[in-house]
Amino acid sequence: MKITCIGTGFVGVVTTAVLAKLGNKVIGLDIDEDKIAKLKEGVVPFFEPGLSELLINTQKSGNLTFTTDYHLAVPDSDVVMIMVGTPSAPDGSADLRFVESVAESIAPHLKENAVVVIKSTVPPGTNKHIRDLIGSKTTKVFHLASVPEFLKEGTAVEDTLHPDRVVIGVEDEFSKEVLTKLHEPLTSNILVMNPESAQMTKYAANNYLATRITFINQIADLCEYNGADIEEVIKGIGADRRIGPGYWYPGLGYGGSCFPKDVKEIAAYAKKVGEPDSLFIKINALNEARVSRKLEQFKKETGTFSNKTVAVLGLSFKKNTNDTRVAPSLAVIPWLISQGATVRATDPQAVDEAKALLPKEVVYAKDAYAAATNSDIIILLVEWDDYTNLDLSRLAKLMKANPVFIDTRNQYEPKTVINAGFKYIGVGR
Ligand SMILES: NC(=O)c1ccc[n+]([C@@H]2O[C@H](COP(=O)([O-])OP(=O)(O)OC[C@H]3O[C@@H](n4cnc5c(N)ncnc54)[C@H](O)[C@@H]3O)[C@@H](O)[C@H]2O)c1
Structure with missing residues (x-):
């Protein structure tokens, strides 16, 4: 399959390299010229275990190239994936300006029946807005889907090669077939749903994990009043199969980009x-x-x-x-x-x-x-x-x-x- 990945940040570099390893012809595009120059030389612009080797090998195989030029990157692609940043605006809401800008840039170059995939984390309802935006700038038939990303920095290559699940949010059979075929080599656990459910799944997963961290911090704070040791308490609650032993991090709270x-x-x-x-x-x-x-x-x-x-x-x-x-x-x-x-x-x-x-x-x-x-x-x-x-x-x-x-x-x-x-x-x- 011919695929264009737009935004070669943490998610973009890992995704391009993994999709190219699967045998697809992948083009990674970014507006950051320094980043693209580095990637062309096989240099990952950040630290992520195992990524450098994968990037170099997939580039050598001829399956992966990088560019800053939308004219070159989009016209031949069956699938165009948007994976640019979605920071919080001052009022906390998702700032969609980078996603909107990509939508406007790709629209005039899309081929007939291209599948556009939003991988960036965006609130439910975004697909309608992005569909209208792209539709206002092209007469071609295109399909819009949502495939949220669940990788974790630090284990991103492994997470992408062997995901717990792939969630595909679609509204039409054609996108379902194309995206299922694309992800089948990675896992048999492919969950197809509507785009709003897919986007809600992504927020629900991260908000649950953040809540779990906040929850254990609340319990840890109470332990400090009475001689209980939170690490012993974690063993005690983790043994309950409804709760589980993993992902307990009492500390200074959650951080990171997500x-x-x-x-x-x-x-x-x-x-x-x-x-x-x-x-x-x-x-x-x-x-x-x-x-x-x-x-x-x-x-x-x-x-x-x-x-x-x-x-x-x-x-x-x-x-x-x-x-x-x-x-x-x-x-x-x-x-x-x-x-x-x-x-x-x-x-x-x-x-x-x-x-x-x-x-x-x-x-x-x-x-x-x-x-x-x-x-x-x-x-x-x-x-x-x-x-x-x-x-x-x-x-x-x-x-x-x-x-x-x-x-x-x-x-x-x-x-x-x-x-x-x-x-x-x-x-x-
Ligand atoms: N980092 C993670 O661990 C992670 C995990 C899951 C989901 N996500 C989500 O994936 C999305 C991307 O996250 P990230 O951490 O990779 O972001 P990032 O900031 O590392 O990278 C975003 C890239 O997009 C590029 N960009 C911005 N506007 C562009 C445009 N108009 N055209 C082309 N490129 C453009 C930027 O130059 C940058 O290189 C976000 O929505 C994030 O919430 C991130």
Whole structure:
């Protein structure tokens, strides 16, 4: 099949490479000329495990090319996929301006019977608006579908090659056949529904996961009043098959490029349609207040951050990515500096990205040990493998007297850290 993928960001690069690996002829298009120049040379413009090799191999096979030119990219394609960003507007609603702009750009070039697929996360109802927009600029027959993306940064290649499910939102048999055929090599679990259900499925999945994180944080906060350990509580509830043992992350709340905006967007949607008591309005408010609440609590437990040197481990929003969108480091580090602390930060992949966004006073270290040297406090923000098997005794010796270990991801047993010579502060324990 001939496919054009528009927007070669995190979703776009992974999708183009995987669809090309399946034997399709794929063109990736972006308006960012630097990004396209890099991709043409086989360079992935961000860190994602396994992606570089896949990109190089599919380009060598001749199945994958990149361009910035809509005239070249669209006219021959059977399927045109839109996967540009959909950030939140100031009122929280999904800002569809990039999707609209792509719709206008592709319309004059579509071939007869092209299937246009919205992969960007958009609210239910968007298909009608985009259909009208494209329809106003072409006389060709085209089909509009929704195939929301569920990949996770850090495991994006694996997620795309072996998805839990593919959700296809269509209104006609032709699109159903084309899109089922395209995705069949990836999974037998293909769920066909209408576009609104597909778009709602995407929001429901992310809002559920964000709610799960907020829920466990609420329970963790209560544990701190009574000697319960949230990690033991998680084992206890996880054994219930209705609840399950996975995806429990007590900590500083959810971040990243998707959950915060997808919760805001569904909360804004709820308000717009007349549901002002929506749970998601509260989930968003709780998460937005989370980092400050925990920092004030850490301050109480450590005494003060003023004149302290703090080693911050982890600058990305989670491990195995250099994406810093809504990363805890971006809230924690400026706050530490405002408290009079000196910050020595480190990350295996995200230093360059974080440097552009953090105050200039931050000193960057090559690893956890270098960051900890002569520090008073360690704050572990991201559970990169480099930080979950630290030699704690060595670390404590490198630090000033009475070191403190703040483990915002509950990666260590409190006793182990205490035995290595630290005061231990976790979340909900
Ligand atoms: N990142 C994720 O983990 C993830 C997972 C699932 C779904 N999504 C959704 O997928 C969509 C894309 O997310 P992303 O993280 O890949 O975004 P991104 O910001 O990394 O990439 C978007 C790309 O679109 C390009 N672009 C913008 N306007 C364009 C235009 N008119 N023509 C061509 N290219 C244009 C930008 O230059 C950029 O390279 C969003 O709706 C997001 O919510 C993201």
